[in-house]
Amino acid sequence: EVQLVESGGGLVQPGGSLRLSCAASGFTFSSSSMNWVRQAPGKGLEWVAYINSDSNTKYYADSVKGRFTISRDNAKNSLYLQVNSLRAEDTAVYYCATYNSHYYSVDVWGQGTTVTVSS
Amino acid sequence: DIQMTQSPSSLSASVGDRVTITCRASQNIINYLNWYQQKPGKAPKLLIYTASSLQSGVPSRFSGSESGTDFTLTLTSLQPEDFATYYCQQTYSPPHTFGGGTKVEIK
Numbered sequence: 292e293v294q295l296v297e298s299g300g301g302l303v304q305p306g307g308s309l310r311l312s313c314a315a316s317g318f319t320f321s322s323s324s325m326n327w328v329r330q331a332p333g334k335g336l337e338w339v340a341y342i343n344s345d346s347n348t349k350y351y352a353d354s355v356k357g358r359f360t361i362s363r364d365n366a367k368n369s370l371y372l373q374v375n376s377l378r379a380e381d382t383a384v385y386y387c388a389t390y391n392s393h394y395y396s397v398d399v400w401g402q403g404t405t406v407t408v409s410s
Numbered sequence: 411d412i413q414m415t416q417s418p419s420s421l422s423a424s425v426g427d428r429v430t431i432t433c434r435a436s437q438n439i440i441n442y443l444n445w446y447q448q449k450p451g452k453a454p455k456l457l458i459y460t461a462s463s464l465q466s467g468v469p470s471r472f473s474g475s476e477s478g479t480d481f482t483l484t485l486t487s488l489q490p491e492d493f494a495t496y497y498c499q500q501t502y503s504p505p506h507t508f509g510g511g512t513k514v515e516i517k
Binding site: 403 | 411442444446448453454455456459460463465497499501502504505506507508509510511
């Protein structure tokens with residue numbers, strides 16, 4: 292069974308940092324491009340970042356560029372999102388998700404991890 | 411960046427109704443358009459990819475179509491489990507923007 296399990300969320304003060312992790316299983320992680328997508332409370336989905344299978348290509352939403360860094364460790368079947376200089380508007384559920392490069396779609400999602408930025 | 415304008419933002423419908431949701435791209439995205447369903451407290455679920463291809467396991471009452479930069483998700487014969495929020499997303503070029511969502515509620 293394909294599974295993505297996020298962790299690392301929590302309560303952090305404005306200006307703080309966190310490292311979100313996503314453990315992948317049930318598929319060939321090293322061949323898969325990946326995304327982070329977030330959802331603020333009561334709001335819609337916001338695409339955050341993308342990384343291809345060998346980490347050579349990374350893209351970010353303008354709202355997080357320069358503050359967030361996406362990375363992966365294929366040996367550990369893990370995806371990461373380093374989130375720095377956090378702001379109240381970064382409060383959201385953060386989802387890890389696979390990107391299907393054949394069908395150009397986000398086809399498997401984790402259950403999400405919650406980041407709350409508050410003093 | 412490509413903007414995705416989704417309409418309506420909400421609608422009320424009854425079981426058995428036909429429902430149509432539209433997404434308009436701010437520029438040509440070919441057919442790099444996906445539709446997702448999200449239920450409260452759950453992760454989104456892929457329904458349709460590349461505008462009109464049905465994801466495996468998704469009921470055939472869901473369908474997608476395109477006309478230029480306008481994309482449509484149609485639900486024929488709405489079922490109780492279909493009451494949810496629906497999002498479109500373009501994956502033509504990054505940032506892979508989502509539409510604002512359409513909440514389908516029970517009338």
